[in-house]
Amino acid sequence: MTVTERARRLRLLIFDIDGVMTDGSLYYTDGGEEIKAFNVRDGLGVKLVQAAGIATAIITGRQSPLVEKRARDLGIGQVIQGAADKAAAFAQLLANCGCSAEAAGYVGDDVVDLPVFKRCGLAIAVADGHDMVRSQAHYVTQARGGHGAVREACELVLAAQGKLETAMEAYLR
Numbered sequence: 001m002t003v004t005e006r007a008r009r010l011r012l013l014i015f016d017i018d019g020v021m022t023d024g025s026l027y028y029t030d031g032g033e034e035i036k037a038f039n040v041r042d043g044l045g046v047k048l049v050q051a052a053g054i055a056t057a058i059i060t061g062r063q064s065p066l067v068e069k070r071a072r073d074l075g076i077g078q079v080i081q082g083a084a085d086k087a088a089a090f091a092q093l094l095a096n097c098g099c100s101a102e103a104a105g106y107v108g109d110d111v112v113d114l115p116v117f118k119r120c121g122l123a124i125a126v127a128d129g130h131d132m133v134r135s136q137a138h139y140v141t142q143a144r145g146g147h148g149a150v151r152e153a154c155e156l157v158l159a160a161q162g163k164l165e166t167a168m169e170a171y172l173r
Contacts, residue, residue: 003139006122007160011103013049014093014116015150017060017067019109020126023146036066039146045154046074052163055097059089061112087115107153108133109145124153 018024021042027035046056057078058071064081071079078096083089094101105122106113109129117123117136125137126149134140139156141149158164 003122003156004160006138007105007157009103009121010054010105010157010161012055012057012093012097012099012105013154013157014057014059014090014104014106014120015046016106016108016110016113017058017064017070018062019129019145020107021058021070021146021150023144024109034064034066036064036070037146038070039148039150041148042146042150042154043070043074045151046076048167049154049157050075052158052161052167054157054161055099057093057097059083059086059093059106059116061086085115086112087119090116090119105153105157107150122157124156 015021021038022036050056056076058076059080060067061083067081078093080089094104101119102121104120105124106116106120107124108117109126111130111132113133114136123137125134125140126145127141128144141152143149143152155164158167
């Protein structure tokens with residue numbers, strides 16, 4: 001099955017955070033507060049797929065209030081943090097959303113994402129992801145994590161479903 005055929009079936013797009021929505025760097029203030037940088041173009045990609053009727057979610061192995069804030073800002077209602085077992089978190093998300101594994105895509109960057117890659121309908125690795133992850137992906141982005149990979153994944157899905165042109169129409173007027 002081609003990447004386009006896989007993307008055409010998606011009803012849910014799930015993202016990892018560190019290394020996907022961010023560049024994977026962890027910044028700490030002198031007071032120990034964690035800081036993350038998110039790409040606004042990636043955020044617009046998330047909003048575009050949502051507007052096209054595709055649900056979005058987050059599964060991340062770490063726990064951070066910043067992830068909750070970013071998810072709220074983007075309207076992502078399904079967020080699982082501290083997921084030591086990402087396969088179990090994936091199954092939980094599917095149950096919560098009433099979605100089949102084949103209709104779910106996942107964007108990841110490291111070996112902890114492989115259990116979801118083996119189960120989802122479309123596994124997307126970011127360009128700077130771990131070699132093993134890139135070799136197991138159905139699609140590898142040209143962009144690096146935190147630098148447009150999420151936007152690229154979103155536009156890939158929209159294009160496959162024939163919704164990209166409509167999604168961009170408002171901005172082309």
